[in-house]
Amino acid sequence: MSTPAYLKSLIAPLRAAMSEFSEGEVRAALTKVLAKDAKVRLSHPLGDMPGTELYERAYAPLFDALPDLERRDMLIVTGTDGDGAQWIGCLGHYMGTFVAPFLDIPPTGHLVHMRYHEFFRLDGGAVVEIQAIWDVPEVMMQAGAWPMSPSLGREFCVPAPMTQDGLSDHDPSRSQASHDLVIDMLTHLSRHPSEGGPEIMQAERFWHPRMNWYGPAGIGTARGIAGFRNWHQIPFLNALPDRKGGTTGTLNSHFFAEGNYVAVTGWPNMQMTVTGGGWLGIAPAGQKITMKSLDFWRIEGDHIRENWVLVDLLDVYAQLGVDVFARLREFNKARVPGRIPYPIGAA
Numbered sequence: 001m002s003t004p005a006y007l008k009s010l011i012a013p014l015r016a017a018m019s020e021f022s023e024g025e026v027r028a029a030l031t032k033v034l035a036k037d038a039k040v041r042l043s044h045p046l047g048d049m050p051g052t053e054l055y056e057r058a059y060a061p062l063f064d065a066l067p068d069l070e071r072r073d074m075l076i077v078t079g080t081d082g083d084g085a086q087w088i089g090c091l092g093h094y095m096g097t098f099v100a101p102f103l104d105i106p107p108t109g110h111l112v113h114m115r116y117h118e119f120f121r122l123d124g125g126a127v128v129e130i131q132a133i134w135d136v137p138e139v140m141m142q143a144g145a146w147p148m149s150p151s152l153g154r155e156f157c158v159p160a161p162m163t164q165d166g167l168s169d170h171d172p173s174r175s176q177a178s179h180d181l182v183i184d185m186l187t188h189l190s191r192h193p194s195e196g197g198p199e200i201m202q203a204e205r206f207w208h209p210r211m212n213w214y215g216p217a218g219i220g221t222a223r224g225i226a227g228f229r230n231w232h233q234i235p236f237l238n239a240l241p242d243r244k245g246g247t248t249g250t251l252n253s254h255f256f257a258e259g260n261y262v263a264v265t266g267w268p269n270m271q272m273t274v275t276g277g278g279w280l281g282i283a284p285a286g287q288k289i290t291m292k293s294l295d296f297w298r299i300e301g302d303h304i305r306e307n308w309v310l311v312d313l314l315d316v317y318a319q320l321g322v323d324v325f326a327r328l329r330e331f332n333k334a335r336v337p338g339r340i341p342y343p344i345g346a347a
Helices: 004-019 022-032 052-063 136-140 172-189 223-240 313-319 324-331
Strands: 034-042 049-050 068-082 086-097 111-123 126-136 207-214 222-225 254-258 261-265 270-274 285-293 294-300 304-313
Touching: 004 022, 004 068, 004 086, 004 111, 004 126, 022 034, 022 052, 034 052, 049 052, 052 126, 068 261, 086 254, 086 261, 086 270, 086 294, 111 136, 111 261, 111 294, 111 304, 126 294, 136 313, 172 254, 172 261, 172 294, 207 223, 222 223, 285 313, 313 324
Parallel strands: 034 126, 207 304
Antiparallel strands: 034 049, 068 086, 068 254, 086 111, 111 126, 207 222, 254 261, 261 294, 270 285, 294 304
């Protein structure tokens, strides 16, 4: 049986090469880590691609925009999903000095951070699939270029686990209990509103009173059960009351746990109909959409204390016929395009 340490060692060359990014080392690491027929699924607008094209189509543009690019992992979780597949989930930030446009986002000359949730499916000692969301709206916001509705939650550089053990070994004896707590929580969550009022979710049973819910840029972070309900859940359920995901619906989710941490990915793993207004400023078009939500939970005692959530919001807008990037270009057509000389400032 593959141990968590062994599974993590399979992507260690890639993490090391990206910690102080250079083209040659990252290309070599990708060749070493990825299976020859590996499939990559990235968030909108990067999309699906073979592993052989990952550097040119995703990392080369990012490295061009951030010439001192570095990868900062804050949490790594491994485990086996219900289908027997082995996964590694990584949470962290890409950081660097933003000196050239990235996906038409104008540069700032300042440090920029972009959260990622990246999930690697392993088989035969190699990565055969990547499912990943890069929080591109977070970069737009730091550039003063976010063209859509303002977030209800707090926008900031989302932190590592408060226990500071995200990169440590996790107690395997805790894994099943952590997994079962999250599944139980999601099962109760899905019962509202179709089966009853908010009390049917039994939020206080599952969530720590000082919980933090770290949502994607465009939604933001919420503090405590009341904060979660006010700044995310109420507008979300008002607009999407028939949402199915996690433990319900027909789409597949891949749950796995290591110690006090639980992770889930799916491509997509949620489905709903936009029947109400208010969420993200989107009109109630009555349209069916799917959603990719890649999440991590940290369990403290018998409650969930922290929950990191990334949703591919740009894909949601695209399904509804809204071109966020076209709107971004219109908002910023008066800004001077091009590169900022790097290094910046006097020698």
